[in-house]
Amino acid sequence: MRLVTCLILSLCSLVGFATFASAQQPPQRGIVNVTGQLYRAQNNNHYTVFLVTPEGVIMSDPINRDFARWLKGEIATRFKVPVRYVLYTHRDWDHASGGVVFADTAEFVGHRNMLTALAPPAGNPPLPADALKMDVNKNSLVERSEAAGAYAERFAMFDYNRDEVISGGEIARGSVSDVHPPTVTYTDRHTVTLGGKRVTMTYLGIAHADDSSVLHFPDERAVFSADIMQVKRLPGGLAPTVGSWIDALQTINAMDFEHALTGHALAGTKKDSMQSLQYLLDISKGVATGIGAGRSLAEIQKTLTLDAYKGFERWDTIREAHIAAVYATIAGAR
């Protein structure tokens, strides 16, 4: 018995150590040149871009504080100019956090709806189901000691008023407390000029989030979009409607570009962005045809295999959920 206990304990401590060791792995970071003075920078599976001009740098998402500090150092060492602009793709915490690192030299630009998203929590909505399960003392709040998973990992980013409890309102607002708010906002289109260079931000509508911008670098013939444009990768979801995604991709593809730079995974070319749009058109047409022929959702999920996209990341894991989302939209509109 004692030997078994001892074995289990040592195994546990080994497993514990392994978990600890992997959590301590340094993030994968790097900077690659895209073309001219435009660069793409990586933090694990998140990416941002920056353009170097003689008067300073125009960059996109800061991603998080730790990465932002690293990037600030790299830019200072390699290019010896300050970051003058941070242009946000959207408000999500995993792209937009940490901008305060550049606040000493930069102006922050985002779509107007970013301000609404970052506004103080409003009302007193109930805790969502996953947080309700953690509320052991039933006070409709999640204490630090109760928090688990993402709520524990990002507790301070949820805790807007820093009272050491997370409310339903704070959860509805999201873990955006480390997002430095834009100092300049726009509605349809906004151009930033610096050191003889231009970057244009264009509003993408309500796909994914209601404050998404695509960045266009006309001289470099490049676009940068996080979470909407993907390269050989299906979107994480098609909320709120597939139509909003088609609109957003059409807005992007109407631009003159060669380099399709994304916030996650691979970068590619305009052809890749056209394929992403084609996927949305194919899935919409396939689902509409199925509904027209009287097929059930399950039948459509089985037959609409969209094989042209078999090599895309998430084809096997998310295609059926996309079909369900499109089915709900089309069926709901009938």
Ligand SMILES: [Zn+2]
């Ligand atoms: Zn996002």
